Amino acid sequence: MSLVDERRAIARVQRDIAAAPVLAHDAEAGPAPTPLPAPLLRVSDLTLEYRTPERVVRATHRVGFDVYEADRFILLGPSGCGKSTLLKAIAGFIPPVEGSITLGGEVVRGPGPDRIVVFQEFDQLPPWKTVAQNVAFPLRAAGLVGRREAEARARHYIDKVGLTPFADSYPHQLSGGMKQRVAIARALASQPKVLLMDEPFAALDALTRRKMQEELLALWEEVRFTLLFVTHSIEEALVVGNRVALLSPHPGRLRGEYNSHDFNLASVGSAAFQAAVQRLHGRLFETDPETSVPVAPAR
Ligand SMILES: Nc1ncnc2c1ncn2[C@@H]1O[C@H](COP(=O)(O)OP(=O)(O)OP(=O)(O)O)[C@@H](O)[C@H]1O
Numbered sequence: 001m002s003l004v005d006e007r008r009a010i011a012r013v014q015r016d017i018a019a020a021p022v023l024a025h026d027a028e029a030g031p032a033p034t035p036l037p038a039p040l041l042r043v044s045d046l047t048l049e050y051r052t053p054e055r056v057v058r059a060t061h062r063v064g065f066d067v068y069e070a071d072r073f074i075l076l077g078p079s080g081c082g083k084s085t086l087l088k089a090i091a092g093f094i095p096p097v098e099g100s101i102t103l104g105g106e107v108v109r110g111p112g113p114d115r116i117v118v119f120q121e122f123d124q125l126p127p128w129k130t131v132a133q134n135v136a137f138p139l140r141a142a143g144l145v146g147r148r149e150a151e152a153r154a155r156h157y158i159d160k161v162g163l164t165p166f167a168d169s170y171p172h173q174l175s176g177g178m179k180q181r182v183a184i185a186r187a188l189a190s191q192p193k194v195l196l197m198d199e200p201f202a203a204l205d206a207l208t209r210r211k212m213q214e215e216l217l218a219l220w221e222e223v224r225f226t227l228l229f230v231t232h233s234i235e236e237a238l239v240v241g242n243r244v245a246l247l248s249p250h251p252g253r254l255r256g257e258y259n260s261h262d263f264n265l266a267s268v269g270s271a272a273f274q275a276a277v278q279r280l281h282g283r284l285f286e287t288d289p290e291t292s293v294p295v296a297p298a299r
């Protein structure tokens with residue numbers, strides 16, 4: 001299939017998805033109506049465990065989902081359900097006990113510059129490097145580009161996140177939100193196949209968090225990167241995502257998959273948005289028949 005054909009196929013599928021009723025497509029309910037193009041990221045029957053000399057902790061149990069190019073795919077679930085573990089496995093830091101992860105048809109066997117993670121913590125930037133150096137450094141370190149190209153790309157993405165006046169500042173001179181913008185610019189500068197974000201705005205105050213969500217969506221409109229975003233906030237999932245995968249409590253299993261493409265920051269508070277929140281809330285609180293463990297409330 002040529003690139004043009006592929007883009008047409010994706011556009012057709014996106015139209016079909018857009019035509020589907022909001023939150024009506026549940027993964028358990030059956031296949032989607034149109035044959036989909038090959039997913040960019042495929043997670044199949046993924047079981048992940050932590051092994052210590054004393055015990056084995058199962059973090060996820062046979063989780064599967066497909067992420068398509070330019071998706072804003074959300075992993076939503078209560079604390080301890082394995083969201084961060086899933087992200088770490090996709091980043092290549094944790095090997096599966098069972099199942100597989102493929103990116104662009106290739107099995108993920110370790111970390112690579114095609115998957116970059118943005119974490120919740122504000123201290124993910126080396127403090128001795130300026131904003132510009134922080135963004136350019138990984139490009140040089142991974143041998144992706146030469147010095148000039150690295151600097152040019154760094155400038156480009158620093159501008160995209162609105163930090164040009166702070167290009168020569170050090171992390172300690174920035175607010176938490178600004179540091180997260182640097183981390184996002186640094187991640188996008190590597191032009192990863194998929195951007196992995198683990199509760200990136202959870203430590204910010206409510207107003208800054210809202211602004212960061214808005215900026216992330218504006219950036220996505222412009223760059224159309226593929227995003228895998230972890231949150232335990234239902235509202236954030238509906239605002240940021242176009243698709244939401246809901247996980248059960250520990251060990252995480254896939255409870256269902258939902259379309260949320262109709263929602264954005266402007267929909268917060270509308271009747272449809274509230275109904276969607278309620279539905280997801282209900283699913284989060286349901287007792288899991290397989291484990292008979294009541295779902296803990298999302299924080
Ligand atoms: N390094 C580790 N060693 C052993 N067990 C771990 C380790 N990291 C996480 N776990 C366990 O794996 C399970 C999943 O943890 P994970 O951090 O993926 O959850 P999460 O969904 O990201 O939670 P939160 O919303 O609180 O960040 C939990 O039961 C946790 O205690």
Ligand SMILES: [Mg+2]
Pocket residue numbers: 083084085198
């Ligand atoms: Mg986590």
